[in-house]
Amino acid sequence: MPGRSSAARHASNFALTIAPFAGLVVLWWLSRLTGLIKPSLLPSPLQVLTTFWATLVHGTLVTNVLVSVGRVLSGLLLGTAAAVPVGFLVGWYRPIRRLFDPLINFFRALPPIALIPLVIVYLGIGEVAKVAILFYASFFAAVIVMYEGMAAISPIYVRVARTLGATDLEIFWRVMVPLTVPHMLVALRVALGVCWATLVAAELVAAQQGLGAMIQNASAFFDLNTIYVGIISIGVLALLMDTILRRLTDRLLSWQDKVGA
Amino acid sequence: MDEPRQRLRFDHVSVSYGTPDGGIEVVRDISFTIRQGEFVSLVGPSGCGKTTIMNMAAGFVVPSSGSLMLDDRPIVGPGSNRGVMFQEYGVFPWLTVEQNIAFGLKLGANRKPAAERQAIVTRYLDLMRLSEFRRAYPKTLSGGMRQRLALARAYAVNPDLLLMDEPFGALDAQTRSAMHDLLLDILCVEGKTVLLITHSVEEAIYLSNRVVVISARPSRIRQIIDIPFPYPRHSALQEEPEFNALRAQIHELVMREYAAQEAQRRPPV
Ligand SMILES: Nc1ncnc2c1ncn2[C@@H]1O[C@H](COP(=O)(O)OP(=O)(O)O)[C@@H](O)[C@H]1O
Ligand SMILES: [Mg+2]
Numbered sequence: 010m011p012g013r014s015s016a017a018r019h020a021s022n023f024a025l026t027i028a029p030f031a032g033l034v035v036l037w038w039l040s041r042l043t044g045l046i047k048p049s050l051l052p053s054p055l056q057v058l059t060t061f062w063a064t065l066v067h068g069t070l071v072t073n074v075l076v077s078v079g080r081v082l083s084g085l086l087l088g089t090a091a092a093v094p095v096g097f098l099v100g101w102y103r104p105i106r107r108l109f110d111p112l113i114n115f116f117r118a119l120p121p122i123a124l125i126p127l128v129i130v131y132l133g134i135g136e137v138a139k140v141a142i143l144f145y146a147s148f149f150a151a152v153i154v155m156y157e158g159m160a161a162i163s164p165i166y167v168r169v170a171r172t173l174g175a176t177d178l179e180i181f182w183r184v185m186v187p188l189t190v191p192h193m194l195v196a197l198r199v200a201l202g203v204c205w206a207t208l209v210a211a212e213l214v215a216a217q218q219g220l221g222a223m224i225q226n227a228s229a230f231f232d233l234n235t236i237y238v239g240i241i242s243i244g245v246l247a248l249l250m251d252t253i254l255r256r257l258t259d260r261l262l263s264w265q266d267k268v269g270a
Numbered sequence: 271m272d273e274p275r276q277r278l279r280f281d282h283v284s285v286s287y288g289t290p291d292g293g294i295e296v297v298r299d300i301s302f303t304i305r306q307g308e309f310v311s312l313v314g315p316s317g318c319g320k321t322t323i324m325n326m327a328a329g330f331v332v333p334s335s336g337s338l339m340l341d342d343r344p345i346v347g348p349g350s351n352r353g354v355m356f357q358e359y360g361v362f363p364w365l366t367v368e369q370n371i372a373f374g375l376k377l378g379a380n381r382k383p384a385a386e387r388q389a390i391v392t393r394y395l396d397l398m399r400l401s402e403f404r405r406a407y408p409k410t411l412s413g414g415m416r417q418r419l420a421l422a423r424a425y426a427v428n429p430d431l432l433l434m435d436e437p438f439g440a441l442d443a444q445t446r447s448a449m450h451d452l453l454l455d456i457l458c459v460e461g462k463t464v465l466l467i468t469h470s471v472e473e474a475i476y477l478s479n480r481v482v483v484i485s486a487r488p489s490r491i492r493q494i495i496d497i498p499f500p501y502p503r504h505s506a507l508q509e510e511p512e513f514n515a516l517r518a519q520i521h522e523l524v525m526r527e528y529a530a531q532e533a534q535r536r537p538p539v
Pocket of ligand 2: 320321357435
């Protein structure tokens with residue numbers, strides 16, 4: 010609509026995004042008020058907000074968030090950085106795919122959480138152990154998306170490039186790479202989801218710091234308020250990172266023909 | 271008589287594809303020659319092996335026997351001296367219209383300085399009537415526009431031999447007829463050699479110096495018919511009795527091969 014300013018449109022977009030969450034908070038409040046759930050088992054939103062503020066001011070929340078985000082990002086970036094070249098190779102060379110496909114599927118089907126005890130045995134409970142498990146989680150999630158995407162690329166573009174005089178190297182940089190960017194971004198998003206899930210599990214089992222550790226410690230003291238702060242923080246952070254990736258995808262891939270866009 | 275030099279020569283060429291249950295013979299003992307400046311069309315039923323013939327000339331398929339020469343040298347692989355228009359145009363979806371046209375000009379094989387490249391791109395944008403859409407991505411283009419874009423991209427690297435695989439098959443009748451005239455106009459100016467694959471008999475006669483009728487699989491040459499009309503040609507030609515006589519003659523030949531190919535497809539019960 011030409012008459013409406015973009016600020017107004019942004020405001021209404023924001024309101025639409027917020028509305029379901031506001032509804033959820035209202036439901037939460039109501040289920041406490043009506044006694045549907047015993048108040049001693051469910052803190053009120055206001056109590057959680059107070060705890061949130063207190064931990065924020067105290068600095069513990071920020072530390073825990075930074076620690077967790079740092080772990081997720083290092084595991085994610087290392088894992089996808091390794092997945093891209095491997096995905097290229099496996100997607101491009103059919104014999105390699107035949108050889109590695111069953112292996113990759115086996116490791117991917119194994120939930121990373123199941124490996125936590127083993128990692129603790131081998132690598133202890135330090136940072137290396139956490140990043141290693143996140144690396145594992147994001148690598149196998151990303152590699153499969155990458156190579157399945159690569160395998161689905163139509164060979165027509167490579168043929169066209171050849172008839173225009175492209176060398177193998179030129180085909181790689183000017184055809185394969187642009188065609189793979191969408192798959193890299195999907196791989197990153199999938200890996201991000203898996204990483205968060207795995208990280209929290211790892212921190213619940215063995216960590217001094219991080220959101221998972223914060224939740225675990227609070228549960229030892231039956232500190233429901235802090236548990237809720239931790240859970241909500243994890244959700245908000247995961248949503249935020251996914252939104253950033255989605256924005257990036259939209260910007261980089263404006264050429265794509267999207268269904269229903 | 272001073273004949274133009276030979277460009278593309280098929281000499282007793284055969285092709286078989288290996289399949290899990292043995293092999294299938296797709297092309298059998300084909301010989302013909304295309305000379306400089308000629309426009310030659312191949313017509314034949316679908317599945318008979320026309321794309322295979324074009325892929326040999328393009329350098330993607332190697333003959334099982336016989337020889338295939340371009341300017342008296344054997345064809346060893348694809349190259350930018352042969353412009354190829356594929357049945358599925360293959361415009362690059364991640365590049366804008368002008369980037370698509372410039373693609374070949376940025377490759378080591380035919381790199382041009384930026385100013386010259388821009389001049390070439392602008393010329394083909396105009397020629398193909400795509401100037402308005404220069405910054406658009408292919409997803410917004412119609413079938414006819416994509417087809418013109420693929421043609422512009424192939425032309426930009428200045429190949430003097432064009433190989434076109436049913437380039438007009440997916441277009442509606444009006445667009446197709448406009449594309450025929452555009453192609454003839456461009457050829458008048460640029461003097462290229464063309465091998466066109468089509469299943470439209472009218473299209474083949476209207477555009478070509480010669481029409482090669484291909485048999486049901488395996489492809490053999492049924493007949494080669496000279497088309498005597500001088501260039502430039504105009505669409506009124508298609509109403510002339512002589513044109514209609516040729517059409518009837520070639521149609522008859524082609525229909526017989528269609529029936530033969532159809533019979534192959536449905537095995538007798
Ligand atoms: N790479 C290939 N391997 C095996 N069979 C093929 C291959 N390419 C084409 N064919 C077969 O060869 C025949 C001719 O194909 P094609 O040259 O595409 O015919 P046309 O273009 O006339 O429709 C078809 O039966 C097709 O299935
Ligand atoms: Mg074909």
